Amino acid sequence: MPAGFTTNLYVFVLAAFLGFEVIKRVSPLLHTPLMSLTNALDAVVVVAAMIIAGRHETRLSTVLGALAVAAAFSNMVGGFLITDRMLRMFKISGRKKQ
Amino acid sequence: MTPLATQQLIDFAYIAAIALFILALRWLSSPATARHGVLAGEIGAAVAVVTTFFNPSLVQFRWIAVGLVVGAIIGVPLGLVPMTAVPQRTAMSHAFGALAAAVIGISEYYTRIPHVTRFEMTEIALEVIIGSLSFTGSLIAAGKLQELLPQRPITYKGQNVVSLSVLGAAVVIALILIVRPTFPLLFPAMVVISLVFGVMLVTPIGGADMPTVISLLNSYVGLSAALLGFVLNAKVLVVAGALDGSSGFILSVIMCKAMNRSFTNVMFGAFGQLQVSAAGKQEERTVRSATPEEAASILASANSVVVVPGYGMAVAQAQHRVRELFDILTRRGVDVKFAIHPVAGRMPGHMNVLLAEADIPYDKLIDMENANSEMPQTDVALVIGANDVTNPAAKTDQGSPIYGMPIIEVDNARTVMVIKRSLNPGFAGIDNPLYYLDKTLMLFGDAKAFVGSIVRELSGGGHEG
Numbered sequence: 136m137p138a139g140f141t142t143n144l145y146v147f148v149l150a151a152f153l154g155f156e157v158i159k160r161v162s163p164l165l166h167t168p169l170m171s172l173t174n175a176l177d178a179v180v181v182v183a184a185m186i187i188a189g190r191h192e193t194r195l196s197t198v199l200g201a202l203a204v205a206a207a208f209s210n211m212v213g214g215f216l217i218t219d220r221m222l223r224m225f226k227i228s229g230r231k232k233q
Numbered sequence: 234m235t236p237l238a239t240q241q242l243i244d245f246a247y248i249a250a251i252a253l254f255i256l257a258l259r260w261l262s263s264p265a266t267a268r269h270g271v272l273a274g275e276i277g278a279a280v281a282v283v284t285t286f287f288n289p290s291l292v293q294f295r296w297i298a299v300g301l302v303v304g305a306i307i308g309v310p311l312g313l314v315p316m317t318a319v320p321q322r323t324a325m326s327h328a329f330g331a332l333a334a335a336v337i338g339i340s341e342y343y344t345r346i347p348h349v350t351r352f353e354m355t356e357i358a359l360e361v362i363i364g365s366l367s368f369t370g371s372l373i374a375a376g377k378l379q380e381l382l383p384q385r386p387i388t389y390k391g392q393n394v395v396s397l398s399v400l401g402a403a404v405v406i407a408l409i410l411i412v413r414p415t416f417p418l419l420f421p422a423m424v425v426i427s428l429v430f431g432v433m434l435v436t437p438i439g440g441a442d443m444p445t446v447i448s449l450l451n452s453y454v455g456l457s458a459a460l461l462g463f464v465l466n467a468k469v470l471v472v473a474g475a476l477d478g479s480s481g482f483i484l485s486v487i488m489c490k491a492m493n494r495s496f497t498n499v500m501f502g503a504f505g506q507l508q509v510s511a512a513g514k515q516e517e518r519t520v521r522s523a524t525p526e527e528a529a530s531i532l533a534s535a536n537s538v539v540v541v542p543g544y545g546m547a548v549a550q551a552q553h554r555v556r557e558l559f560d561i562l563t564r565r566g567v568d569v570k571f572a573i574h575p576v577a578g579r580m581p582g583h584m585n586v587l588l589a590e591a592d593i594p595y596d597k598l599i600d601m602e603n604a605n606s607e608m609p610q611t612d613v614a615l616v617i618g619a620n621d622v623t624n625p626a627a628k629t630d631q632g633s634p635i636y637g638m639p640i641i642e643v644d645n646a647r648t649v650m651v652i653k654r655s656l657n658p659g660f661a662g663i664d665n666p667l668y669y670l671d672k673t674l675m676l677f678g679d680a681k682a683f684v685g686s687i688v689r690e691l692s693g694g695g696h697e698g
Contacts, residue, residue, distance in 0.1 A: 214326060
């Protein structure tokens, strides 16, 4: 078993529990923005994809890396964009636009 | 700066990004702070991406740039879709997330062989299987939501056995690869079989179950990203994946509870089939119907109105007419609220977004529990395009396919009005005894047109719309 595995497992378990606690508190009103926001956060995979695409080890890994950069970055851009668009629409009574 | 110092700085930046991600989710707890959450997430993501450019192992930036440009070109339009299309957009973004995780896993396999330990091979195989099946599964879900594919469950005899055998085949291949990582052609075979399994997993699931499926796929995508973090020893991915995975999991549980179904039942039950036999036993019952004029006068004389919107309202594009009705009734001093069932719409929370888009203030949107406690004091419950979630058979008829599903108990209101095209059973084909109650008035017609007529009636005919 590689040395990093145990540490990663610690991190995973703690993050999963933290995730449960934080996400449990998200208002059901905002479950759709929640899903698009977590999609955008998950798109941090782009970081790994950038390294694979830029390390230039083999032609295959560079091409697959670039594909992953595109797929993940589209989620990052699109996810934040649509989440903000949705949240901008949530208004409270009495503060209506003219 | 030495490479080690650079690496440490990069790690600190990633830790900052993770902290911002957690804050982002924390601020999503209330609509008042939610936009700060998006900003925090954006800053965190930007920090992570920009810092990565300083990674000493990068030797060439051309393909990174190409990927980022293409990603932005795809991502911007996907961020600008209309709110009705958000469920299929979300399914597409699950597909992209899974694709990214899967292809990185594939690339790692081909980069590392033949020097890959059994442990690494196990991680890679698991990651690639989950990523691949989530990719095609999400594409099928998006196709169903976009109505490119039939929404009805597509099933055949022995389907579950076949599907599980396919998954079993992928697992067996993975086991062989763990023992002999370089076995020719087995790795691509495992990828292809996992892709096929993703298709088989989602194809039999009907449109009404999409809120659960989309949430489950969300958690798979998160899980594949976290596994990728294990493969690459990248903690930022482990954390982001764990957060995404637990979010998807929580939403799946909420959706299953809201439909009184188990995961297994959603995945293997093919909802919307068994009702065909039940539809036969129709007896002659009388319904009362009302015209827009009558409906308008009842609404105008009410003190409190609870509107129960369903997916049918969104299909009819009636939400802006409903907002006009809300405005006009509120101005007349009627207390109008909207009761939102957790599975109203095609994904968790979708109905809230559609109503917010129509400028209905979010403090007027109440959840199922609050709605049910207010219902006995409610003068009029107005059901628009929501069938199953208001069906009292869920409480009373043990033979009903939806028996046990929590509903919005509109039958406790003093008067019930249901806007519906006809008495035909809804999408799931389940008969609704609500329509035959003495207190129920059926408003037959297209939701948008009917609500428009009520609005015109209430505004004295002076409104053209």
